[in-house]
Amino acid sequence: PAAVARAPLAPGPPSTAVAVTSACARLPPAGADTASVAPLARWDADSGPAGGHARAHGARWARWLPRAASFDAASFRVPHGEAVRMDPQQRLMLEASAEVLAGWGGSGDARGSASPPTAVAACVSFWDYASLLAATCPAPDAGDAYAATGKCFSVRGRSRDEGRRAAAAPRPTPTTLHPQVAAGRVAFTFDLHGPALAVDTACSSSLVAALLLTRSVARGDARRALLAAALLSLDPAIQSGLGAASMLSPDGRVKALDAAADGYGRGEGVVALGLATAAEAAASPTALLIL
Secondary structure, rough: OOOOOOOOOOOOOOOOOOOEEEEEEEEEOOOOOOEEEEOOOOOOOOHHHHHHHHHHHOOEEEEOOOOOOOOOOHHHOEEEEEEEHOOHHHHHHHHHHHHHHHHHHHOOOOOOOOOEEEEEEEEEOOOOHHHHHOOOOOOOOOHHHHHHHHHHHOOOOHHHHHHHHHHHHOOOOHHHHOOHHHHHHHHHHHHOOEEEEEOHHHHHHHHHHHHHHHHHHOOOOOOOEEEEEEEEOOOHHHHHHHHHOOOOOOOEEEEOOOOOOOOOOOOOOEEEOOOEEEHOOOOOOOOOOOO
């Protein structure tokens, strides 16, 4: 993308300015009215948890991401068995992160060449996929290392025997499902070294993560930063619950700040941003904006 005029949005010396150097977004098709009923590939909107009485609460409507299940596991060196159990939101973040890294001048290949210190933040507020797998997969064995470490587990290399067992075992593990591991997975996959954290502050997750990463780069904790955020609506029970709580607009349309406001409309997608110091971005032809 072409460079744009650089104008600091907040006071501060040039040495603390942070730039958006590359970006990737995969969103539902644009249009004047993009809300639609849940596709049958997700669930039957006229029956089950998201049907019946839930219709009056907007649970049938959202903006859906096409081909959300597609994933080239081999490109990211993820075994097929693990890819099947991996939350699709993590898959989307890997793909978007690869695009951002390519925009930095790298290849975007998994475990590529060494990079400068890079902070990573992953934003995931819902993990519907876990409830779907829980209904079809047996519970982890007693003493399973992944289950024992739970939400604190990030990601680590596995021995060859462990990898074979994980590929053959038809069950989810915290490494494949917990939103807290998404940042570690991105950092490990692309060999990024620096702070890695998961951010969940509900609807403000991406904004909070952008603030934290901007400050991290400005302080010198890392020379670059990668933000990845994804949302997929996969569990009709969650959609129905939000509707029953009167959080969703009955017609799925967002009317914020309008007298007719009656809830919000959900939308799927993935966005990734690359951040760097202004000094480093000045040498990059892909710099987009100074923060």
